[in-house]
Amino acid sequence: MGEKLTLPVPETLYGTYAVALAEPIRDPAALAREQLLRRTAPPLRDLVLGMLGSPMLTLDQRPAEGFPPLPADLLAVYGGPPSEVEAVAAAAHVLAVRAAYRPGRPPAHEWAARAVAGAVGAATSAPVVDVFTPQVLAHDRLFRSLPGPGGAVRLTDWILLPHTTGRDGSYITTRGLARFGLPELQTEHVPPGLVEPWGRLLNGLAHHVLDLWLDELPAGEQPLVVEIPEVVSVGLRDIAAAQGADEPMRREVPVRLRHDPSPDPVLTVLPVEDGPDRLRSLCATLFGPG
Known part of the structure; x- marks a missing residue:
């Protein structure tokens, strides 16, 4: 009953989200910053803006064919509404939001990448895909999932x-x-x-x-x-x-x-x-x- 399990600790963790765009954004970082100031409150806002201005978070916008295709079949299996899944499949451009951080508290790589992708997605009425699961995140659900002032999440x-x-x-x-x-x-x-x-x-x-x-x-x-x-x-x-x-x-x-x-x-x-x-x-x- 007193045995222990030894688990390796990864050096770095990554959070990756995709915003499926009908047309390209002129300045994704500027749009994200503007929307974060409107939609998030401290301390999350300060954490995300700090990562947005650093090498820990990258924004990569390309024509959709420049990325591996997003898995529409799995998005549907994991509850994606048909209209959202179709919009993902039809996207002309994709903005990949990727953040890196060490393991531990807070999971800043996930909080920052999700917040940035959600801010851009909400501003452009574009679907946001959590690439890890993978699933389409409705905008209201995405923002509810982010930590409140006390840092608590479900x-x-x-x-x-x-x-x-x-x-x-x-x-x-x-x-x-x-x-x-x-x-x-x-x-x-x-x-x-x-x-x-x-x-x-x-x-x-x-x-x-x-x-x-x-x-x-x-x-x-x-x-x-x-x-x-x-x-x-x-x-x-x-x-x-x-x-x-x-x-x-x-x-x-x-x-x-x-x-x-x-x-x-x-x-x-x-x-x-x-x-x-x-x-x-x-x-x-x-x-x-x-």
């Missing part, structure tokens, strides 16, 4: 929980923890009927594991590796916090993490004890019998 605005169903159950994985330098969480063979509650559990677990990770990355010198516990508790409070809410009940359950480093690093989420129906038992303990 983790569910930054990760997805795609799943695929096979003969032995569903495979569920997070898509978004890698933004912060962590491996994604995954669970295989989730029984029918547990996809929704187990997905809620994974949201809460992602919030807790991200906190553990960030607590090991203080400002200043960056370690090459960090350790997190192999056995982690996830509770109703974690699930609520991932959605920006509060939960008075302290009910929680333990799960075990297994680091699978290749080919793509993931943290496989397992019951602490083996046995039949363990996932169902964990969900029943956490959420009550379904």
Whole structure:
């Protein structure tokens, strides 16, 4: 129960967004700066404007054929409205917004790149694509996802929980923890009927594991590796916090993490004890019998 997992720390993280434009912008940086002054408040505004004026954030505008095509099929699968997906596919020009920052608090690469792309997209009525997930971000949703004055965000605005169903159950994985330098969480063979509650559990677990990770990355010198516990508790409070809410009940359950480093690093989420129906038992303990 006291074992630790050793995870490598990336040197640099990148946030990348694409603004799908019907026509080119004369001065994307000037437009972004003007819109940020109107649409964002300190301290986020100061952080973003500081990065916009530095080599940490780049704006690259080209004819659409100058970039690899944006994946319209995945944008549709991940909830993109047909009109927005069609606008992305028909874009004559693309503005790529890319920011770089070290792992830790704050995730300035993501906050800055998303804020700049959102400011330009809103000013030009152009769709904004989060290239990491990938998904189209509606402008109102994009601005709601950015941190308020206290720096708080909802983790569910930054990760997805795609799943695929096979003969032995569903495979569920997070898509978004890698933004912060962590491996994604995954669970295989989730029984029918547990996809929704187990997905809620994974949201809460992602919030807790991200906190553990960030607590090991203080400002200043960056370690090459960090350790997190192999056995982690996830509770109703974690699930609520991932959605920006509060939960008075302290009910929680333990799960075990297994680091699978290749080919793509993931943290496989397992019951602490083996046995039949363990996932169902964990969900029943956490959420009550379904």
